[in-house]
Amino acid sequence: MEHVILLDDSGTATGLQDKSTVHTDSTPLHLAFSCYVFDRSGRFLASRRALSKKTWPGIWTNSVCGHPAQGEPLTDAVRRRAGFELGLELDELRLVLPAFRYRAELDGVVENEMCPVFSAVAAGDPAPHPDEVDDFRWLTWDEFRREANAPDSAFSPWCRLQIEQLTALGPEPAAWPEGDPALLPPAARQPSPVL
Structure with a gap:
Protein backbone atom coordinates (compact mmCIF):
# COMPACT_ATOMS: atom_id res chain seq x y z
CA MET A 1 0.00 0.00 0.00
CA GLU A 2 1.29 3.44 -0.91
CA HIS A 3 0.48 5.76 1.96
CA VAL A 4 0.75 9.35 3.10
CA ILE A 5 1.88 10.57 6.52
CA LEU A 6 -0.89 12.43 8.34
CA LEU A 7 0.05 15.49 10.40
CA ASP A 8 -1.31 17.65 13.18
CA ASP A 9 -1.09 21.44 12.93
CA SER A 10 2.42 21.41 14.39
CA GLY A 11 3.66 19.09 11.60
CA THR A 12 4.01 16.07 13.90
CA ALA A 13 3.06 12.71 12.40
CA THR A 14 -0.24 11.33 13.69
CA GLY A 15 -0.69 8.27 11.50
CA LEU A 16 -0.81 6.88 7.97
CA GLN A 17 -3.53 6.72 5.35
CA ASP A 18 -3.75 4.84 2.07
CA LYS A 19 -2.85 7.36 -0.64
CA SER A 20 -5.70 6.13 -2.84
CA THR A 21 -8.24 7.20 -0.20
CA VAL A 22 -6.71 10.37 1.24
CA HIS A 23 -7.68 12.97 -1.40
CA THR A 24 -11.38 13.79 -0.99
CA ASP A 25 -13.47 16.87 -0.28
CA SER A 26 -12.10 16.81 3.29
CA THR A 27 -8.46 15.74 2.78
CA PRO A 28 -6.57 15.61 6.10
CA LEU A 29 -3.33 17.55 6.53
CA HIS A 30 -0.40 15.41 5.36
CA LEU A 31 3.29 15.56 4.42
CA ALA A 32 4.40 16.15 0.84
CA PHE A 33 7.16 17.87 -1.15
CA SER A 34 7.66 19.81 -4.38
CA CYS A 35 10.81 20.10 -6.46
CA TYR A 36 11.87 22.62 -9.11
CA VAL A 37 14.33 21.03 -11.54
CA PHE A 38 16.66 23.05 -13.78
CA ASP A 39 19.07 22.07 -16.53
CA ARG A 40 22.75 23.09 -16.61
CA SER A 41 21.91 26.26 -18.55
CA GLY A 42 19.37 27.35 -15.92
CA ARG A 43 16.16 26.46 -17.76
CA PHE A 44 13.26 25.24 -15.61
CA LEU A 45 11.42 21.94 -16.23
CA ALA A 46 7.63 22.38 -16.09
CA SER A 47 5.51 19.22 -16.16
CA ARG A 48 1.87 18.55 -17.07
CA ARG A 49 0.10 16.06 -14.83
CA ALA A 50 -1.31 13.00 -16.56
CA LEU A 51 -5.02 13.08 -17.36
CA SER A 52 -5.45 9.86 -15.34
CA LYS A 53 -4.32 11.55 -12.08
CA LYS A 54 -7.00 11.82 -9.38
CA THR A 55 -5.91 15.30 -8.32
CA TRP A 56 -5.44 18.14 -10.82
CA PRO A 57 -5.37 15.97 -13.98
CA GLY A 58 -3.88 17.70 -17.01
CA ILE A 59 -2.69 20.71 -15.01
CA TRP A 60 0.78 22.20 -15.55
CA THR A 61 2.90 22.44 -12.42
CA ASN A 62 6.42 22.39 -11.05
CA SER A 63 8.78 19.58 -12.07
CA VAL A 64 7.81 16.90 -9.57
CA CYS A 65 5.68 16.50 -6.43
CA GLY A 66 5.07 13.60 -4.12
CA HIS A 67 4.80 12.16 -0.63
CA PRO A 68 7.56 10.57 1.44
CA ALA A 69 7.04 7.03 2.68
CA GLN A 70 7.09 6.23 6.37
CA GLY A 71 10.69 6.51 7.63
CA GLU A 72 11.96 7.87 4.29
CA PRO A 73 14.10 11.04 4.38
CA LEU A 74 12.60 13.80 2.23
CA THR A 75 15.65 14.02 -0.04
CA ASP A 76 15.38 10.29 -0.77
CA ALA A 77 11.66 10.72 -1.54
CA VAL A 78 12.36 13.60 -3.95
CA ARG A 79 14.98 11.52 -5.80
CA ARG A 80 12.69 8.47 -5.89
CA ARG A 81 9.73 10.40 -7.36
CA ALA A 82 11.90 12.27 -9.88
CA GLY A 83 13.18 8.92 -11.09
CA PHE A 84 9.71 7.37 -11.25
CA GLU A 85 7.74 10.31 -12.69
CA LEU A 86 10.36 11.92 -14.93
CA GLY A 87 13.02 9.25 -15.45
CA LEU A 88 15.54 11.72 -14.03
CA GLU A 89 18.46 11.53 -11.66
CA LEU A 90 19.01 14.74 -9.70
CA ASP A 91 22.17 16.63 -8.87
CA GLU A 92 22.55 19.53 -6.43
CA LEU A 93 19.32 18.80 -4.56
CA ARG A 94 18.72 21.65 -2.09
CA LEU A 95 15.98 22.54 0.38
CA VAL A 96 14.78 26.09 -0.39
CA LEU A 97 11.35 26.50 1.29
CA PRO A 98 11.24 24.30 4.39
CA ALA A 99 7.95 25.59 5.81
CA PHE A 100 5.64 25.86 2.77
CA ARG A 101 2.02 24.90 3.54
CA TYR A 102 -1.12 25.23 1.46
CA ARG A 103 -4.70 24.09 0.92
CA ALA A 104 -6.37 24.10 -2.51
CA GLU A 105 -9.51 22.64 -4.08
CA LEU A 106 -10.51 21.65 -7.62
CA ASP A 107 -13.71 19.87 -8.67
CA GLY A 108 -14.45 18.83 -5.09
CA VAL A 109 -10.99 17.35 -4.42
CA VAL A 110 -8.83 19.06 -1.79
CA GLU A 111 -5.06 19.16 -1.38
CA ASN A 112 -4.00 19.96 2.20
CA GLU A 113 -0.25 19.67 2.68
CA MET A 114 2.84 20.71 4.55
CA CYS A 115 5.02 20.67 1.48
CA PRO A 116 8.73 21.57 1.76
CA VAL A 117 10.13 22.80 -1.56
CA PHE A 118 13.44 21.76 -3.15
CA SER A 119 15.47 22.78 -6.18
CA ALA A 120 17.73 20.49 -8.18
CA VAL A 121 19.69 20.13 -11.41
CA ALA A 122 18.75 17.41 -13.90
CA ALA A 123 21.51 14.88 -14.49
CA GLY A 124 20.09 14.00 -17.93
CA ASP A 125 17.03 14.30 -20.13
CA PRO A 126 13.49 13.52 -18.93
CA ALA A 127 11.78 10.28 -19.94
CA PRO A 128 8.40 10.73 -18.21
CA HIS A 129 6.18 7.91 -16.98
CA PRO A 130 2.92 8.26 -18.97
CA ASP A 131 0.73 7.52 -15.92
CA GLU A 132 2.29 10.49 -14.12
CA VAL A 133 3.30 13.12 -16.70
CA ASP A 134 1.55 13.92 -20.00
CA ASP A 135 4.03 16.52 -21.21
CA PHE A 136 6.96 18.69 -20.16
CA ARG A 137 8.64 21.90 -21.29
CA TRP A 138 11.94 23.65 -20.59
CA LEU A 139 11.39 27.37 -19.90
CA THR A 140 13.52 30.21 -18.66
CA TRP A 141 12.63 31.10 -15.09
CA ASP A 142 11.16 34.43 -16.23
CA GLU A 143 9.03 32.73 -18.92
CA PHE A 144 7.73 30.27 -16.36
CA ARG A 145 6.89 32.98 -13.83
CA ARG A 146 5.02 35.02 -16.45
CA GLU A 147 2.97 32.01 -17.61
CA ALA A 148 2.21 30.75 -14.11
CA ASN A 149 1.18 34.19 -12.85
CA ALA A 150 -1.03 35.08 -15.84
CA PRO A 151 -4.76 35.61 -15.07
CA ASP A 152 -5.67 32.57 -17.22
CA SER A 153 -2.81 30.45 -15.85
CA ALA A 154 -2.97 26.70 -16.47
CA ALA A 187 7.68 14.64 10.76
CA ALA A 188 10.12 15.60 7.99
CA ARG A 189 13.07 16.36 10.30
CA GLN A 190 13.09 12.96 11.98
CA PRO A 191 11.19 10.42 9.93
CA SER A 192 9.56 7.88 12.23
CA PRO A 193 9.94 4.19 11.33
CA VAL A 194 6.77 3.26 13.26
CA LEU A 195 3.56 5.21 13.89
Missing part, protein backbone atom coordinates in the same frame (compact mmCIF):
# COMPACT_ATOMS: atom_id res chain seq x y z
CA PHE A 155 -0.55 26.07 -13.57
CA SER A 156 -1.43 24.43 -10.25
CA PRO A 157 -2.40 26.61 -7.29
CA TRP A 158 0.45 25.29 -5.12
CA CYS A 159 2.92 26.11 -7.88
CA ARG A 160 1.67 29.70 -8.10
CA LEU A 161 1.88 30.10 -4.31
CA GLN A 162 5.39 28.64 -4.27
CA ILE A 163 6.51 31.07 -6.99
CA GLU A 164 5.62 33.99 -4.72
CA GLN A 165 7.90 32.66 -1.99
CA LEU A 166 10.65 31.54 -4.40
CA THR A 167 10.69 34.98 -6.02
CA ALA A 168 11.36 36.48 -2.59
CA LEU A 169 14.56 34.38 -2.44
CA GLY A 170 15.98 36.24 -5.45
CA PRO A 171 15.71 36.43 -9.24
CA GLU A 172 18.35 33.77 -9.95
CA PRO A 173 17.35 30.23 -8.86
CA ALA A 174 20.97 29.04 -8.76
CA ALA A 175 21.63 31.66 -6.07
CA TRP A 176 18.67 30.85 -3.85
CA PRO A 177 19.87 30.37 -0.27
CA GLU A 178 19.59 26.98 1.38
CA GLY A 179 16.54 26.68 3.62
CA ASP A 180 16.96 26.00 7.33
CA PRO A 181 16.18 22.31 8.01
CA ALA A 182 15.09 23.29 11.54
CA LEU A 183 12.01 24.89 9.92
CA LEU A 184 10.86 21.61 8.38
CA PRO A 185 7.76 19.98 9.90
CA PRO A 186 8.84 17.69 12.75
Whole structure:
Protein backbone atom coordinates (compact mmCIF):
# COMPACT_ATOMS: atom_id res chain seq x y z
CA MET A 1 0.00 0.00 0.00
CA GLU A 2 1.29 3.44 -0.91
CA HIS A 3 0.48 5.76 1.96
CA VAL A 4 0.75 9.35 3.10
CA ILE A 5 1.88 10.57 6.52
CA LEU A 6 -0.89 12.43 8.34
CA LEU A 7 0.05 15.49 10.40
CA ASP A 8 -1.31 17.65 13.18
CA ASP A 9 -1.09 21.44 12.93
CA SER A 10 2.42 21.41 14.39
CA GLY A 11 3.66 19.09 11.60
CA THR A 12 4.01 16.07 13.90
CA ALA A 13 3.06 12.71 12.40
CA THR A 14 -0.24 11.33 13.69
CA GLY A 15 -0.69 8.27 11.50
CA LEU A 16 -0.81 6.88 7.97
CA GLN A 17 -3.53 6.72 5.35
CA ASP A 18 -3.75 4.84 2.07
CA LYS A 19 -2.85 7.36 -0.64
CA SER A 20 -5.70 6.13 -2.84
CA THR A 21 -8.24 7.20 -0.20
CA VAL A 22 -6.71 10.37 1.24
CA HIS A 23 -7.68 12.97 -1.40
CA THR A 24 -11.38 13.79 -0.99
CA ASP A 25 -13.47 16.87 -0.28
CA SER A 26 -12.10 16.81 3.29
CA THR A 27 -8.46 15.74 2.78
CA PRO A 28 -6.57 15.61 6.10
CA LEU A 29 -3.33 17.55 6.53
CA HIS A 30 -0.40 15.41 5.36
CA LEU A 31 3.29 15.56 4.42
CA ALA A 32 4.40 16.15 0.84
CA PHE A 33 7.16 17.87 -1.15
CA SER A 34 7.66 19.81 -4.38
CA CYS A 35 10.81 20.10 -6.46
CA TYR A 36 11.87 22.62 -9.11
CA VAL A 37 14.33 21.03 -11.54
CA PHE A 38 16.66 23.05 -13.78
CA ASP A 39 19.07 22.07 -16.53
CA ARG A 40 22.75 23.09 -16.61
CA SER A 41 21.91 26.26 -18.55
CA GLY A 42 19.37 27.35 -15.92
CA ARG A 43 16.16 26.46 -17.76
CA PHE A 44 13.26 25.24 -15.61
CA LEU A 45 11.42 21.94 -16.23
CA ALA A 46 7.63 22.38 -16.09
CA SER A 47 5.51 19.22 -16.16
CA ARG A 48 1.87 18.55 -17.07
CA ARG A 49 0.10 16.06 -14.83
CA ALA A 50 -1.31 13.00 -16.56
CA LEU A 51 -5.02 13.08 -17.36
CA SER A 52 -5.45 9.86 -15.34
CA LYS A 53 -4.32 11.55 -12.08
CA LYS A 54 -7.00 11.82 -9.38
CA THR A 55 -5.91 15.30 -8.32
CA TRP A 56 -5.44 18.14 -10.82
CA PRO A 57 -5.37 15.97 -13.98
CA GLY A 58 -3.88 17.70 -17.01
CA ILE A 59 -2.69 20.71 -15.01
CA TRP A 60 0.78 22.20 -15.55
CA THR A 61 2.90 22.44 -12.42
CA ASN A 62 6.42 22.39 -11.05
CA SER A 63 8.78 19.58 -12.07
CA VAL A 64 7.81 16.90 -9.57
CA CYS A 65 5.68 16.50 -6.43
CA GLY A 66 5.07 13.60 -4.12
CA HIS A 67 4.80 12.16 -0.63
CA PRO A 68 7.56 10.57 1.44
CA ALA A 69 7.04 7.03 2.68
CA GLN A 70 7.09 6.23 6.37
CA GLY A 71 10.69 6.51 7.63
CA GLU A 72 11.96 7.87 4.29
CA PRO A 73 14.10 11.04 4.38
CA LEU A 74 12.60 13.80 2.23
CA THR A 75 15.65 14.02 -0.04
CA ASP A 76 15.38 10.29 -0.77
CA ALA A 77 11.66 10.72 -1.54
CA VAL A 78 12.36 13.60 -3.95
CA ARG A 79 14.98 11.52 -5.80
CA ARG A 80 12.69 8.47 -5.89
CA ARG A 81 9.73 10.40 -7.36
CA ALA A 82 11.90 12.27 -9.88
CA GLY A 83 13.18 8.92 -11.09
CA PHE A 84 9.71 7.37 -11.25
CA GLU A 85 7.74 10.31 -12.69
CA LEU A 86 10.36 11.92 -14.93
CA GLY A 87 13.02 9.25 -15.45
CA LEU A 88 15.54 11.72 -14.03
CA GLU A 89 18.46 11.53 -11.66
CA LEU A 90 19.01 14.74 -9.70
CA ASP A 91 22.17 16.63 -8.87
CA GLU A 92 22.55 19.53 -6.43
CA LEU A 93 19.32 18.80 -4.56
CA ARG A 94 18.72 21.65 -2.09
CA LEU A 95 15.98 22.54 0.38
CA VAL A 96 14.78 26.09 -0.39
CA LEU A 97 11.35 26.50 1.29
CA PRO A 98 11.24 24.30 4.39
CA ALA A 99 7.95 25.59 5.81
CA PHE A 100 5.64 25.86 2.77
CA ARG A 101 2.02 24.90 3.54
CA TYR A 102 -1.12 25.23 1.46
CA ARG A 103 -4.70 24.09 0.92
CA ALA A 104 -6.37 24.10 -2.51
CA GLU A 105 -9.51 22.64 -4.08
CA LEU A 106 -10.51 21.65 -7.62
CA ASP A 107 -13.71 19.87 -8.67
CA GLY A 108 -14.45 18.83 -5.09
CA VAL A 109 -10.99 17.35 -4.42
CA VAL A 110 -8.83 19.06 -1.79
CA GLU A 111 -5.06 19.16 -1.38
CA ASN A 112 -4.00 19.96 2.20
CA GLU A 113 -0.25 19.67 2.68
CA MET A 114 2.84 20.71 4.55
CA CYS A 115 5.02 20.67 1.48
CA PRO A 116 8.73 21.57 1.76
CA VAL A 117 10.13 22.80 -1.56
CA PHE A 118 13.44 21.76 -3.15
CA SER A 119 15.47 22.78 -6.18
CA ALA A 120 17.73 20.49 -8.18
CA VAL A 121 19.69 20.13 -11.41
CA ALA A 122 18.75 17.41 -13.90
CA ALA A 123 21.51 14.88 -14.49
CA GLY A 124 20.09 14.00 -17.93
CA ASP A 125 17.03 14.30 -20.13
CA PRO A 126 13.49 13.52 -18.93
CA ALA A 127 11.78 10.28 -19.94
CA PRO A 128 8.40 10.73 -18.21
CA HIS A 129 6.18 7.91 -16.98
CA PRO A 130 2.92 8.26 -18.97
CA ASP A 131 0.73 7.52 -15.92
CA GLU A 132 2.29 10.49 -14.12
CA VAL A 133 3.30 13.12 -16.70
CA ASP A 134 1.55 13.92 -20.00
CA ASP A 135 4.03 16.52 -21.21
CA PHE A 136 6.96 18.69 -20.16
CA ARG A 137 8.64 21.90 -21.29
CA TRP A 138 11.94 23.65 -20.59
CA LEU A 139 11.39 27.37 -19.90
CA THR A 140 13.52 30.21 -18.66
CA TRP A 141 12.63 31.10 -15.09
CA ASP A 142 11.16 34.43 -16.23
CA GLU A 143 9.03 32.73 -18.92
CA PHE A 144 7.73 30.27 -16.36
CA ARG A 145 6.89 32.98 -13.83
CA ARG A 146 5.02 35.02 -16.45
CA GLU A 147 2.97 32.01 -17.61
CA ALA A 148 2.21 30.75 -14.11
CA ASN A 149 1.18 34.19 -12.85
CA ALA A 150 -1.03 35.08 -15.84
CA PRO A 151 -4.76 35.61 -15.07
CA ASP A 152 -5.67 32.57 -17.22
CA SER A 153 -2.81 30.45 -15.85
CA ALA A 154 -2.97 26.70 -16.47
CA PHE A 155 -0.55 26.07 -13.57
CA SER A 156 -1.43 24.43 -10.25
CA PRO A 157 -2.40 26.61 -7.29
CA TRP A 158 0.45 25.29 -5.12
CA CYS A 159 2.92 26.11 -7.88
CA ARG A 160 1.67 29.70 -8.10
CA LEU A 161 1.88 30.10 -4.31
CA GLN A 162 5.39 28.64 -4.27
CA ILE A 163 6.51 31.07 -6.99
CA GLU A 164 5.62 33.99 -4.72
CA GLN A 165 7.90 32.66 -1.99
CA LEU A 166 10.65 31.54 -4.40
CA THR A 167 10.69 34.98 -6.02
CA ALA A 168 11.36 36.48 -2.59
CA LEU A 169 14.56 34.38 -2.44
CA GLY A 170 15.98 36.24 -5.45
CA PRO A 171 15.71 36.43 -9.24
CA GLU A 172 18.35 33.77 -9.95
CA PRO A 173 17.35 30.23 -8.86
CA ALA A 174 20.97 29.04 -8.76
CA ALA A 175 21.63 31.66 -6.07
CA TRP A 176 18.67 30.85 -3.85
CA PRO A 177 19.87 30.37 -0.27
CA GLU A 178 19.59 26.98 1.38
CA GLY A 179 16.54 26.68 3.62
CA ASP A 180 16.96 26.00 7.33
CA PRO A 181 16.18 22.31 8.01
CA ALA A 182 15.09 23.29 11.54
CA LEU A 183 12.01 24.89 9.92
CA LEU A 184 10.86 21.61 8.38
CA PRO A 185 7.76 19.98 9.90
CA PRO A 186 8.84 17.69 12.75
CA ALA A 187 7.68 14.64 10.76
CA ALA A 188 10.12 15.60 7.99
CA ARG A 189 13.07 16.36 10.30
CA GLN A 190 13.09 12.96 11.98
CA PRO A 191 11.19 10.42 9.93
CA SER A 192 9.56 7.88 12.23
CA PRO A 193 9.94 4.19 11.33
CA VAL A 194 6.77 3.26 13.26
CA LEU A 195 3.56 5.21 13.89
